[in-house]
Amino acid sequence: MDNEDEPVEPKAPARSRGRPRAGAEGDAPDAGVGRDALIDATIDLLKTSPPSKITPVVVARHTGVHPSLIRYYFKTRAALLVAVAERVTQRFAQEVDAAAQDAASTPESRLCARIGALIDLNASYPFFHQLIVSEIAMSDDPAAHEMIAKFTNRGQAAYGQILRAGLADGSFRGMDPGLLYVAAIGMSEFFVSARRQLEIAQGVAIDEDEMRAAYKAFVCDLVLNGVMKKD
Template identity: 35%
Template sequence: MMADNKKSAKRSKGRPDAGSKGVGRDALIVAARELLQDLPPAQVTASAIARHAGGDPALVRYYFGNREALLLEVAKTIGKEASAMPPDNGDPLDMLTQFIHATFRFTRSARNMQRLMLDELDSTSSPEMRASLREWNRGPVDFYANLKSIDKDGDLSDFNPLFLHLAVIGISDFFVTGSPLVEMLVPEGTDMDALAKDYEAFVEDLLLNGLKKR
């Protein structure tokens, strides 16, 4: 009996049970990311993540300490996929075009990521987490700033890199997170995938024409 009590005590501190064998750290990150495609961050609980991964909620504590740390790892994982090194050379207009499309791909692959940062991670009290988030979000701003520095022919008009980042993120993200409104405004039966491509092309044209020096 005492042995059973010790086993339960250990498990309550985060030790996963035998039924969770095979569900590791990466599986929890994947599960959380998949849930964030369909659910707002508040509904992506530790229990929901573990259940989606096929394991015990104790796994979240075992591998990450808490749900907040797990969601930060999800953000960092997606951020690495979407990040691009600030350019040293190249055609600034072409690189700007590619980066706009990369941002759209990011928002599609991480449907609720911006909302996650605003609703959940922005309120964290951990200096380490706040520093990680700031570093990740500085990437696009630095990318746009470097576009200005390599624009030797003056193809681009002067712009604020921070404002451009906020504009591109907002424009691309709302089409995804605001899909219920978009669907309400278009005819019933509209091909939403085709509409998304048309919208992306529209935004590319809008931004490039707005940033080209006249």
């Protein structure tokens, strides 16, 4: 017969469904890794890996945390990639603002500064455009569609503002800002892969910094010759 006076060992309190503990589920300590650190780690991966290869498990391994931490902050892989795209576009906007401040305030210099920053963006993050096209735009996540709309509308509006300024001072002719936006993205995105193609064709290594500077000047001249008002 059981002894009714025998002390009953208290049960451990149930753990709430919150942020995973350091070392949870066999994980190494997360060392305070938070949402921003996970976004930055994914951006770091995006410099060398196509977005199709970037999964929560890969990001967790790269960061040294358990995948449950990524699920806690982002719920889904799509949400993580949207956050990454937003962070990269914020950096691009900051670079454009900095370039515009360094340039003269003419429509020509503002246009060249924007295109140059776009080329730098694609050179720094060679898989960024692929992220936008193959992951964000193709996602069913409403947040992804919102991000695409915001990014695209902001870019078209910026080119439209520059073109209107050029029309006002008589330096530019009329042009569709949406098509200029598309053309600038296309010329900027192809830069990284084109360098490798030229290296193979010419049989010599090409200095990336030198080629980027020359390419930015070339594209700027090409676009300006297209938008400048003809006499």
